[in-house]
Amino acid sequence: MLDTIKLLTTEQLNVPLIGFAGAPFTLASYMIEGGPSKNYHKTKAFMYAEQEAWFALMDKLAEMTIVYAKAQINAGAKAFQIFDSWVGALNVQDYRTFIKPIMTKIFTELKKEGVPVTMFGVGASHLAMEWHDLPLDVVGLDWRLSIDEARNRGIHKTVMGNLDPSLLLAPFDVIQEKAKEIIDQGIKQPGYIFNLGHGVFPSVNPDTLKRLTTFVHEYSRERISTL
Numbered sequence: 001m002l003d004t005i006k007l008l009t010t011e012q013l014n015v016p017l018i019g020f021a022g023a024p025f026t027l028a029s030y031m032i033e034g035g036p037s038k039n040y041h042k043t044k045a046f047m048y049a050e051q052e053a054w055f056a057l058m059d060k061l062a063e064m065t066i067v068y069a070k071a072q073i074n075a076g077a078k079a080f081q082i083f084d085s086w087v088g089a090l091n092v093q094d095y096r097t098f099i100k101p102i103m104t105k106i107f108t109e110l111k112k113e114g115v116p117v118t119m120f121g122v123g124a125s126h127l128a129m130e131w132h133d134l135p136l137d138v139v140g141l142d143w144r145l146s147i148d149e150a151r152n153r154g155i156h157k158t159v160m161g162n163l164d165p166s167l168l169l170a171p172f173d174v175i176q177e178k179a180k181e182i183i184d185q186g187i188k189q190p191g192y193i194f195n196l197g198h199g200v201f202p203s204v205n206p207d208t209l210k211r212l213t214t215f216v217h218e219y220s221r222e223r224i225s226t227l
Contacts, residue, residue: 002075009076019077021068023084023106023121024061025099028054040089047098058102066109073113080110081118081140088124095127100134107135118160122198132157143197147185158191165196168204168212175208176215183220187227194220 009017029043030036037043047054069080087099103119110117119131120140131139132155141150141161150159163182167175179194186192194216200209 002071005072005075005077009078016078017076018079018081019069019072020081020083021065021072023082023087024058024065024102025087025090026083026085027061027065028057029086029089037086040086044089044094047094051098054098055102058098062102062106065106069106069110070113073110073115077115079116079118080113081120081138082106084119084121084124087121087127090127092126092130095130100130103134111135120160128155129153138193140195141197147182147192148188151189156191158193159186160193160195162195162197163212165198165201165204168196168200168208172208172211175212179212179216180219183216183223187220187223 005017005019025043029040032043032046033040065082069082073080082103084099084103087095090099107117107119116137118138118140119134119136120142121127121131122142123144125142125145128139128141128145128150136157138158138160139150139155141147141159143162143164145162147159147162161182163175163179167178183194186194
């Protein structure tokens with residue numbers, strides 16, 4: 001992994017490389033559940049019933065995440081994103097109690113590295129303001145929360161998102177119109193990065209991604225030039 005980052009950043013890429021790592025809750029859920037889960041009952045039960053062990057596990061996973069992230073940054077990653085893919089299974093109060101302190105620790109350490117840091121989760125729109133409070137630079141949004149709504153809630157940090165990945169299977173004119181809508185919301189104020197609202201499905205045609213990337217660059221330049 002680190003050798004690949006070094007190779008890409010020193011010899012092949014002419015754009016910044018973003019590093020990434022899973023967050024402690026998501027990592028713990030895979031460990032406890034044994035794989036993906038629809039409800040994370042076992043993980044949450046352990047969190048509630050074995051709090052001392054839970055926080056010990058969180059501390060251990062946080063240290064691993066920090067070491068792993070710093071290694072990627074030192075190898076050449078120019079920005080870093082933490083994925084907490086399944087933390088949306090928690091309500092706000094439980095997030096504040098069981099997760100937020102450890103995420104504060106992680107982002108406080110990563111901010112020392114001098115690269116932009118981002119938080120992202122799936123189905124976690126109710127946690128967006130909690131992420132906004134963390135010492136990070138960018139709040140990632142999935143497709144469930146619009147850019148306008150996020151800013152109306154009080155998020156003034158840079159936001160990233162949030163085209164529904166399912167749209168990548170639609171005709172390109174449909175993709176284009178939705179991308180326009182998202183970009184138009186994003187550029188209303190400074191601090192916006194276009195992205196998908198989650199990952200790319202294996203069935204998506206790579207040519208669609210290339211067309212979308214070109215369109216986003218061209219349309220963004222055109223719209224910004226009129227502001």
